[in-house]
Amino acid sequence: SQTIHQWPATLVQPVGSPLSLECTVEGTSNPNLYWYRQAAGRGLQLLFYSVGIGQISSEVPQNLSASRPQDRQFILSSKKLLLSDSGFYLCALRTVILSNEQFFGPGTRLTVL
Amino acid sequence: AQSVAQPEDQVNVAEGNPLTVKCTYSVSGNPYLFWYVQYPNRGLQFLLKYITGDNLVKGSYGFEAEFNKSQTSFHLKKPSALVSDSALYFCAVREPGTYKYIFGTGTRLKVLA
Numbered sequence: 001s002q003t004i005h006q007w008p009a010t011l012v013q014p015v016g017s018p019l020s021l022e023c024t025v026e027g028t029s030n031p032n033l034y035w036y037r038q039a040a041g042r043g044l045q046l047l048f049y050s051v052g053i054g055q056i057s058s059e060v061p062q063n064l065s066a067s068r069p070q071d072r073q074f075i076l077s078s079k080k081l082l083l084s085d086s087g088f089y090l091c092a093l094r095t096v097i098l099s100n101e102q103f104f105g106p107g108t109r110l111t112v113l
Numbered sequence: 114a115q116s117v118a119q120p121e122d123q124v125n126v127a128e129g130n131p132l133t134v135k136c137t138y139s140v141s142g143n144p145y146l147f148w149y150v151q152y153p154n155r156g157l158q159f160l161l162k163y164i165t166g167d168n169l170v171k172g173s174y175g176f177e178a179e180f181n182k183s184q185t186s187f188h189l190k191k192p193s194a195l196v197s198d199s200a201l202y203f204c205a206v207r208e209p210g211t212y213k214y215i216f217g218t219g220t221r222l223k224v225l226a
Contacts, residue, residue, distance in 0.1 A: 004156075032212050043218040044157075044203065051212055059213075090156055100145050100164055100207060102214060104156035 002027040004105030006091050012111045019064075019078040021108050023091030026072065031093040033074040034102065035066055038088040050074060086112045115140045117206050119217035126194045127225050134189040134220045136204030145207040146187040147214075148178055150200045157203060163187060174198070194224045 003026045013019060025031060035047040046059045048066035056066050063082060067075045074091060091105040116139045126132045138144055145164050149157040161172025163180040171177045178189045187204060204217040 034214075036216075042201075044216040046213065046215075049212055057212075088154075092157075094212070101147055101159045101162050102157075103159065104149075106156050107154070109154070 002031075002093065002095065002103055004091055004093060004103065006089075006105040006108050008108060009106065010109045010111075012113060013081050014113055015083055016080050019076070019081050019085070019110070021076040021089055021110070023074040023076075023105060024072055025074075025093055028072075028093065028095045030071060031095045033068065034092040034094075035074065035076050036090040036092065038090060038107075039086075044090070047076070081112045083112050086110055115206065115208050115215050117204050117215050117217040119202075119204055119220045121220050122218075123221040123223060125223045125225060128196055129193050132191050132194045132198070132222065132224070134202050134204075134222060136187045136189065136217060137185050138187060138204075138206045139185060140206055140208065142209035144209070146178075146180060147205040147207070148172065148176070148187075148189050149203045149205065151203065151219075152200050160189070160202075194222075196224045196226050198222060199224045 005024045032051050034049045036044045038044050049057050050068045053068055064078050089108045092102040094102050118137045147162045148160040150160055151157045160176050161170050163170050168180045176191050178187055180187050201219045201221050203219050205214050207214050
């Protein structure tokens with residue numbers, strides 16, 4: 001079965017510092033990958049999704065970017081963090097085997113001070 | 114624009130009583146509908162989905178949901194609530210013909226002993 005690893009689990013960063021969050025998956029090939037942000041323990045905001053290596057679709061214009069250098073690796077980055085970037089970041093995948101539903105990773109809690 | 118609405122921020126129910134968590138949607142075409150559950154500081158877990166076929170779908174942990182096309186609703190139900198069902202519940206829809214998922218704002222379910 002598929003597994004999603006996200007690290008770090010928690011992160012505290014100062015405003016203006018760079019960010020790199022990594023998501024890696026196991027047990028599946030060629031998944032669709034997604035980055036979501038959840039603020040204040042509520043709704044999910046889709047940030048990016050990728051249907052293949054090097055293919056990134058951005059949903060919300062902001063100071064974040066994403067990359068997919070390998071089939072099972074999805075990276076979320078920022079050059080300069082803002083206070084509003086604080087939140088719970090979730091990586092998710094969808095595969096042909098799962099058909100239509102998504103499978104979520106454990107998340108990274110980011111606090112920007 | 115595609116959207117999902119969860120009109121209740123919180124639902125309280127006594128243990129052993131039936132529970133309903135409401136969801137309505139707005140999409141063009143035939144919707145793919147999902148329910149997920151989230152426990153504190155964890156990723157989302159898939160509960161059930163409606164793609165096509167029988168309007169009543171059964172999922173994990175005794176949950177079920179009824180698809181109502183005329184009312185554009187997909188309410189989550191359980192005949193007898195457990196204290197352990199207390200969590201944050203999300204309704205989601207996948208845009209037909211895309212890889213994108215739209216999530217509701219979430220409903221916090223509190224089951225009282």
